[in-house]
Every structure is written in structure tokens, then in C-alpha cells.
Amino acid sequence: MQQSNITLYTQVVRVTHVYLGPAADRFIARQVQNHLHKEPDELSESDLLRLIDWVRIAVSLITEDRAIVEEYIERLKRLTVVGSSPDLAKEPNHAS
Amino acid sequence: MSIHIKLSRSSQAFIGLMLLYVALTFILPVSNTATATYHLSDMQYRYLLLIVKLPLIAAWSITFYSYRRLRAYAAQIKDTAEGEDFGQISRGVAWLAWGFAVPAVISSFLGVIANSHPSFQTLSSLFSSYFYLVVTLAAFSYIAAGIHKLSERSNIHLESKHIRYLILMLVAIGVLFCSLIAGRLHGHRLGDAYNSFYVPNILVWTTIVIPYLYAWFMGLFGALELILVARRTTGVIYRQALRYLAVGLVIIIISMSGLQYFRAIIPRNGHVTINGALLMVYGIYAATAIGSVLLAIGVKRLKRIEDI
Numbered sequence: 001m002q003q004s005n006i007t008l009y010t011q012v013v014r015v016t017h018v019y020l021g022p023a024a025d026r027f028i029a030r031q032v033q034n035h036l037h038k039e040p041d042e043l044s045e046s047d048l049l050r051l052i053d054w055v056r057i058a059v060s061l062i063t064e065d066r067a068i069v070e071e072y073i074e075r076l077k078r079l080t081v082v083g084s085s086p087d088l089a090k091e092p093n094h095a096s
Numbered sequence: 097m098s099i100h101i102k103l104s105r106s107s108q109a110f111i112g113l114m115l116l117y118v119a120l121t122f123i124l125p126v127s128n129t130a131t132a133t134y135h136l137s138d139m140q141y142r143y144l145l146l147i148v149k150l151p152l153i154a155a156w157s158i159t160f161y162s163y164r165r166l167r168a169y170a171a172q173i174k175d176t177a178e179g180e181d182f183g184q185i186s187r188g189v190a191w192l193a194w195g196f197a198v199p200a201v202i203s204s205f206l207g208v209i210a211n212s213h214p215s216f217q218t219l220s221s222l223f224s225s226y227f228y229l230v231v232t233l234a235a236f237s238y239i240a241a242g243i244h245k246l247s248e249r250s251n252i253h254l255e256s257k258h259i260r261y262l263i264l265m266l267v268a269i270g271v272l273f274c275s276l277i278a279g280r281l282h283g284h285r286l287g288d289a290y291n292s293f294y295v296p297n298i299l300v301w302t303t304i305v306i307p308y309l310y311a312w313f314m315g316l317f318g319a320l321e322l323i324l325v326a327r328r329t330t331g332v333i334y335r336q337a338l339r340y341l342a343v344g345l346v347i348i349i350i351s352m353s354g355l356q357y358f359r360a361i362i363p364r365n366g367h368v369t370i371n372g373a374l375l376m377v378y379g380i381y382a383a384t385a386i387g388s389v390l391l392a393i394g395v396k397r398l399k400r401i402e403d404i
Contacts, residue, residue, distance in 0.1 A: 022329075022330070058404045062401055
């Protein structure tokens with residue numbers, strides 16, 4: 001499967017790209033470095049839930065649209081389920 | 097308790113420039129024609145001049161503030177793919193922020209000299225015409241180039257229907273502007289109130305009209321591309337922030353083009369005239385200020401994504 005060759009960090013960035021566009025990569029890299037004190041390529045599955053908590057806090061400071069935040073977090077949570085597909089290319093339902 | 101506000105050198109220079117502009121109101125000699133027209137004493141005329149200048153100073157200051165915000169954002173993301181694009185856009189907005197305040201101060205000096213030495217009117221008028229032209233060309237070239245790179249990076253291109261609308265708009269603006277300029281040139285002597293370009297007609301067409309039209313077309317082309325980028329780029333949250341920036345910049349481009357358009361077609365008399373033309377200029381500057389506020393809001397939102 002092609003999906004298994006993609007690092008977890010790349011998957012997180014791909015989901016984030018749907019919401020933060022070109023700023024996605026550096027946004028996730030900052031969250032990993034500042035809050036998990038790791039380099040982005042060291043991100044592991046055991047870090048994911050903690051990262052999602054930090055991302056929720058950070059995105060809530062960027063937008064007041066709760067629906068978009070919840071949808072984004074829900075997509076990130078799907079990455080914690082082994083073998084699940086995160087619907088990377090799909091625009092959010094609340095896209096305006 | 098003391099509050100320390102650290103201002104950059106360019107902010108200090110801009111504040112100094114604005115203070116100089118206000119000070120000149122009370123330092124430079126006043127126009128005898130204007131005081132006689134309005135039946136005012138010298139001091140009353142100076143206060144009137146100050147009241148007329150204050151809205152302009154407010155609009156320029158808001159534009160300068162939004163430029164500083166945009167520059168800070170561009171500097172923050174300078175090492176990223178779109179950093180250079182925002183850098184170019186911020187350089188264009190810098191030209192607008194400085195380019196309307198600096199010539200206003202210089203024109204104050206030149207206007208006073210021209211009032212007492214009519215032969216100097218030519219130089220004063222030429223300076224105004226060409227300085228604003230250079231500012232508009234530089235500003236819109238930078239802004240349009242930055243926006244175009246941004247749209248190419250987002251793989252967003254104008255469709256044929258957009259190009260058709262753009263051509264129609266540009267032809268309408270171009271024809272109207274040319275007819276208004278032709279009206280000013282026809283039947284008026286070189287240098288009178290209605291033909292204040294002070295250069296032969298051939299130079300008006302080749303060195304003023306054509307470059308202005310080119311600059312406005314560049315600006316409008318950039319505005320259309322930016323609207324598309326703000327609507328279609330990836331990232332729903334990013335797009336929300338970019339929309340504020342786009343709407344603000346589009347308003348600034350259109351209002352600044354409108355101001356140049358207006359400056360080129362209204363006659364000048366070398367002193368303050370309280371009439372519909374002044375109200376129109378205020379309206380245009382008010383639109384620029386609104387655009388600048390929206391631009392600053394958009395930049396603030398984009399910057400927040402990079403800060404957190």
C-alpha cells in the first residue's frame with residue numbers, strides 16, 4: 001500500500017493542508033518542535049493524541065469557527081486508527 | 097508607570113514626515129488668492145488648511161500601518177515558498193504608503209514658491225504629474241508581480257471569461273480616460289487651469305496617459321488574480337484570512353487608481369478649493385483607509401497562523 005510508505009508527519013501535514021493551505025507544513029512542524037520537543041520526522045503514533053490536543057488549542061486561537069476546528073480534529077483523529085484513510089483531498093463541509 | 101513603544105526607523109521617519117506636513121501649514125506663506133476668495137485672515141486660512149489636511153494624514157497613516165503589518169508578515173515567512181511573493185506585494189504597498197505622503201510635502205514647498213513666482217508653476221506641476229506616475233507604476237508593478245507569482249504557485253490561472261471581463265473593463269476605463277484628457281487638452285493653452293500638464297500634447301499622451309493606463313491595467317489585472325487566489329487556494333482557514341487581505345488590497349488598488357484618474361482630469365489652481373472635487377478626493381481616501389484596515393486584519397490573521 002502506498003499509504004504505509006508515507007510518514008505519519010506527512011499524513012498530518014496533508015490533513016492540515018486542507019485547512020491551513022501553504023502554511024500547513026510549518027504549522028505542524030512548529031507544534032511538534034515546540035510542544036513535543038521533537039523533530040518533525042521523529043513524530044510517532046504514540047505522540048499523535050498529544051499533538052492533536054495541541055493542534056486543537058492552536059487552531060482555536062486562529063479561528064472562531066468551531067465547526068471547522070472540530071472537523072479538522074476529527075480528521076486528524078482518524079489517523080490514530082490503523083489502516084484508516086484520512087480523506088486527504090476532500091474539502092471540509094464547512095468550507096466557505 | 098511608563099510605556100515604551102519601540103518604533104522602527106521607517107515608522108519614525110513617517111511620523112516625522114506627517115509632523116512636518118502639519119508644521120508646514122503654519123510655516124509656509126499662504127496664498128493671497130485663496131484668502132481673498134474665502135475672505136479669511138492668514139491664520140484662519142491656515143486652520144482651514146489643517147482641517148483639509150487631517151483626513152489625508154489619517155488615511156496615509158492607516159495605509160502606512162497596514163504596510164508595516166504586511167512587511168512584518170512577509171519578513172516572517174521570507175524563507176518559505178510564498179515568502180518572496182508577499183515580499184514583492186509589501187514592496188508595492190510601501191510605494192503607496194510613502195508615495196502619496198512624500199510628494200504632498202514636497203508639493204507644499206513647490207506650491208508656495210509657485211504662488212509667488214508663477215514661472216515656477218511649470219516645475220511644480222511637472223513634479224506632481226510625474227512623481228505620482230512613478231509611484232503608481234512602481235507600486236502596481238510590484239503588487240501585480242507578487243500576486244501573479246502567488247497565483248502561479250497556487251496553480252490558479254485566469255479563465256477566458258475572466259480575461260473577457262478584464263478586457264471590457266480596461267477598454268472602458270481607457271477610452272473614458274483618453275476622452276477626458278483629450279477634452280482637457282483641446283482648446284486650452286498649455287499651462288492654463290484646464291491644461292496643467294505643462295508639456296506638449298504628444299508628451300502628455302506618451303509619457304503620462306500611456307504609462308498611467310499601463311499601471312492601472314497592471315493593478316486591475318493583479319486585483320482580479322488576487323480575488324481568484326483568495327477564492328480558490330487550498331486551506332479553508334488560510335483562505336478566510338487571505339480574503340480580508342485580498343479585498344483590502346483590491347479596494348486600495350481601485351481607489352488609488354481612481355485618485356490618479358481624478359487628479360489627471362480635474363483642473364488645478366495651486367491652492368485649497370472647498371468643492372465637490374475635494375469631497376471626491378476625501379471619499380477616495382476613505383475607501384483607501386477602509387481597504388488598508390481590511391488588509392491589516394487579513395495580515396493579522398495570516399500572521400497568527402505563523403505565530404502559534
